[in-house]
Amino acid sequence: MKEEYKNIVESVIGIFTEVDSKIKILLVRKKDEPYKNYWVLPSAILNNNDTIEDSLNDIVINQIGLSDISFEHDNVFGSLDRDPDKRVIALSYISFIDSVSVELKKVDTDYEIDWFDIDSLPRLGYDHESIVLSAINRLKKRIYDIDVLTKLFPSDFTLPEIQRIYEQVLETKFDRRNFRKKFIALNLIEDTGYVTDGVGRPAKLYRFKDDISDGDDYNE
Amino acid sequence: MKEEYKNIVESVIGIFTEVDSKIKILLVRKKDEPYKNYWVLPSAILNNNDTIEDSLNDIVINQIGLSDISFEHDNVFGSLDRDPDKRVIALSYISFIDSVSVELKKVDTDYEIDWFDIDSLPRLGYDHESIVLSAINRLKKRIYDIDVLTKLFPSDFTLPEIQRIYEQVLETKFDRRNFRKKFIALNLIEDTGYVTDGVGRPAKLYRFKDDISDGDDYNE
DNA sequence: ACAAAAGTGTTAACTTTACACCCATGT
DNA sequence: ACATGGGTGTAAAGTTAACACTTTTGT
Numbered sequence: 001m002k003e004e005y006k007n008i009v010e011s012v013i014g015i016f017t018e019v020d021s022k023i024k025i026l027l028v029r030k031k032d033e034p035y036k037n038y039w040v041l042p043s044a045i046l047n048n049n050d051t052i053e054d055s056l057n058d059i060v061i062n063q064i065g066l067s068d069i070s071f072e073h074d075n076v077f078g079s080l081d082r083d084p085d086k087r088v089i090a091l092s093y094i095s096f097i098d099s100v101s102v103e104l105k106k107v108d109t110d111y112e113i114d115w116f117d118i119d120s121l122p123r124l125g126y127d128h129e130s131i132v133l134s135a136i137n138r139l140k141k142r143i144y145d146i147d148v149l150t151k152l153f154p155s156d157f158t159l160p161e162i163q164r165i166y167e168q169v170l171e172t173k174f175d176r177r178n179f180r181k182k183f184i185a186l187n188l189i190e191d192t193g194y195v196t197d198g199v200g201r202p203a204k205l206y207r208f209k210d211d212i213s214d215g216d217d218y219n220e
Numbered sequence: 221m222k223e224e225y226k227n228i229v230e231s232v233i234g235i236f237t238e239v240d241s242k243i244k245i246l247l248v249r250k251k252d253e254p255y256k257n258y259w260v261l262p263s264a265i266l267n268n269n270d271t272i273e274d275s276l277n278d279i280v281i282n283q284i285g286l287s288d289i290s291f292e293h294d295n296v297f298g299s300l301d302r303d304p305d306k307r308v309i310a311l312s313y314i315s316f317i318d319s320v321s322v323e324l325k326k327v328d329t330d331y332e333i334d335w336f337d338i339d340s341l342p343r344l345g346y347d348h349e350s351i352v353l354s355a356i357n358r359l360k361k362r363i364y365d366i367d368v369l370t371k372l373f374p375s376d377f378t379l380p381e382i383q384r385i386y387e388q389v390l391e392t393k394f395d396r397r398n399f400r401k402k403f404i405a406l407n408l409i410e411d412t413g414y415v416t417d418g419v420g421r422p423a424k425l426y427r428f429k430d431d432i433s434d435g436d437d438y439n440e
Numbered sequence: 441a442c443a444a445a446a447g448t449g450t451t452a453a454c455t456t457t458a459c460a461c462c463c464a465t466g467t
Numbered sequence: 468a469c470a471t472g473g474g475t476g477t478a479a480a481g482t483t484a485a486c487a488c489t490t491t492t493g494t
Contacts, residue, residue, distance in 0.1 A: 006226035200445030201491040420472030421464040
């Protein structure tokens with residue numbers, strides 16, 4: 001096997017969560033050159049003895065302190081100059097987690113870690129802006145999927161909350177009555193009997209049903 | 221850079237075309253071990269001085285004898301044992317071409333080359349059955365796209381022909397009147413004034429309009 | 441009392457589905 | 468003349484879109 005047939009490959013993850021009716025993406029801050037102090041997506045070089053899943057799990061468990069989660073392939077980024085030092089092929093993945101059960105590993109790491117609204121991102125290092133935009137585009141298609149929704153909202157949620165998420169992700173507005181009617185008609189959710197507190201009329205809290213018997217999604 | 225951080229990467233293409241109202245995929249036959257005599261997708265090892273596009277173009281131009289075409293990323297296949305000899309990460313792409321303008325390079329090659337109906341594939345080598353199934357799944361989503369349709373049907377076509385393609389790809393049947401109404405309503409096609417010959421009533425020949433002003437697709 | 445946010449129903453427009461007969465050609 | 472395959476319209480059902488007032492809470 002000729003040497004020029006060997007490539008450095010990295011896996012890169014866009015991890016999405018929901019906090020206060022906003023979708024956020026997890027970024028880490030580089031402490032060294034190149035792109036020192038820039039925010040980037042979590043990534044790891046792929047060891048050729050490891051599966052891609054291994055490497056993704058290594059990122060989330062060891063770098064970020066999350067537990068085992070599932071991933072979905074999004075895209076490949078392979079320009080010759082995407083890394084200023086050497087040729088690195090990036091395999092990008094997305095993942096959805098529930099922020100309430102997560103405590104970011106903020107200590108003992110080379111990286112600062114934080115969540116950013118997908119509609120107000122900082123300046124990103126390398127070509128990670130392209131990778132994030134690709135991930136967000138995939139999120140737009142996936143947000144209809146019940147499996148994605150249950151990952152983002154594993155426990156109680158209100159309909160206005162879900163509606164705000166759809167509106168943010170799809171960059172549009174829905175009529176409250178029509179949205180509610182359509183979402184309830186999918187028969188995916190059930191009333192918990194609880195309501196929110198805070199200012200304004202309390203909102204009913206719903207949960208996703210355990211048996212998602214129907215293959216119904218919100219759209220398509 | 222540690223040696224175990226270097227990987228062999230290959231690009232693999234599912235090239236689709238339309239012949240006689242059937243979607244076909246291009247396969248090549250291996251003449252050597254492993255998987256001698258098995259059919260596989262066209263592929264090439266990625267040289268680390270080349271972009272992925274370069275490598276895809278190398279496959280279609282030099283191995284197959286097609287001209288410059290465009291590609292769309294589909295998936296990544298990276299199991300440790302997908303190649304019996306060594307670890308190879310496959311980046312899979314799909315492409316759509318028009319078969320009438322194509323003459324396969326059937327000579328001077330190590331490979332036999334042929335088109336296969338996507339619904340009657342031969343036994344495939346390596347994990348290429350998974351790769352093909354993933355490509356076909358992507359085709360199912362992409363067949364609504366006007367850009368894909370114009371690649372498959374660059375010149376005249378009939379509505380029954382388009383309908384048969386949808387029915388094959390989506391594994392369903394449509395009512396002829398409803399299909400025709402909906403497709404014409406998209407305002408993407410125009411009557412050429414010509415008709416087919418052959419048995420049965422001649423079918424009108426249509427073409428896609430030059431200015432696809434609308435962003436309209438058949439579905440979604 | 442007032443401000444904030446959530447809950448609720450009806451109608452019109454549009455889209456989708458179901459359905460059957462006639463037409464133009466080749467043999 | 469008959470077999471083959473293509474072209475055509477209408478009505479019912481279902482879905483989506485438009486629209487405004489009332490309810491519950493905190494301050």
